[in-house]
Amino acid sequence: MLHRAGRTSWKRFARVLVPSVVAAAALGVGMAQGVLAASFLISGQKFQVALDTLDAHGLSIYGTVDVTRQGTLVPVVVTGARRAEISGLCQSVVVPIPVLGPYTLRVTGGQRSRIEARNLFLDATSVSSGQANFDDLDIGVAAGAVSKGPISPQDRNSRFFDPNGFAQQADSALLRDVRFTTVAVSATTFNVPGLDVRLRQGHHECF
Template sequence: MESQARGGTRWKRFGLVMVPSVAATAAIGVALSQGALAASFAVSGQQFKVTTDRLEGTGFSQYGAVNIKHDDEMVPVAVSAFNQATITNLCQSVVVPAPVIGDITVKLGAGGKGHKPVEAKNLFIDIADLNANATFTNIDIGVSSDHLTKGPKPKAGEHRVPGSFAQQAEKAVLTDVKQTAWATSAGTFKLNGLNMSLHRGKNECY
């Protein structure tokens, strides 16, 4: 069975999603440029924007949770999780206020033309907003978050809403993606063809 959706954000497909935060890109950029970051990582506390031409993942689940920012503010999110995912032409950006000189945009790209797609395992994304075209294979909608079986096991320290609405699918394909997220973590994240740049002012992915 396949289910398709297009257009603005709806809860049923809100989290077909991907990619890591770049709030700490400068700190992890060297490690990522060497290939795979072979340990889980999470960056939160600031929204970041992401675009990608195509995300294809297996073992997908999505459920409600709460993201706790660095100032202890609680933000409701839709967590999207994949056992494995490949991401084509990834762009992610975050705007960081800097003293005296004003805003600085940190932008990261990978998996673009001439390079293999980005590869991720045990990928979790805390989503605020998403626009994309989505196709699900063998999808279960309206599953309790306590009874998910197709996606990865819950990540450590996760603040899942018990018994909340959830969905899961054997496979998910997302194209023409534009999204805003709060945080991410991945067991392994391999950024093929990584490039990172800094821009004065706002120069986001979209």
């Protein structure tokens, strides 16, 4: 039976993400056996995305599997938003450089004015939030029946996409102190005021 709620906490909501990851892992086994074909190749390098706030309008969350160019399978939970406003963006990735050691590429923006994005997708291996409020939340929706939020065209057209798989959706959501460990981020538009890109020696991750 479809669960509906006006508002809920992130901790309660996060508990239902586990079946999505399990389903994604099962799809990964299918690919390893030659049943499925990958349509989206990632580097496999994990990076951090920290947001002070994520105000999403048209939210979807579903599980899938990303694959690296070398064929490594990476189960992920995809968070999608038709339209999003973001404040306090920090993105970081540590890159080992021969002889010189580790360097951190760190991107920040949206400190004074909000970032605006459309059709935003974050493929994450872990997600946390200090506080999250959801409006008109549906938990347990079949992925193929998601209508409030977007499904990435690359995912929908892939053999990894299970239209009967577990998904969630909401008309809107406001998340604070959000932390994503991601392998991929995409958006049709991503407007970042106050963009700052720095490369620093050592470890200077966002969290």
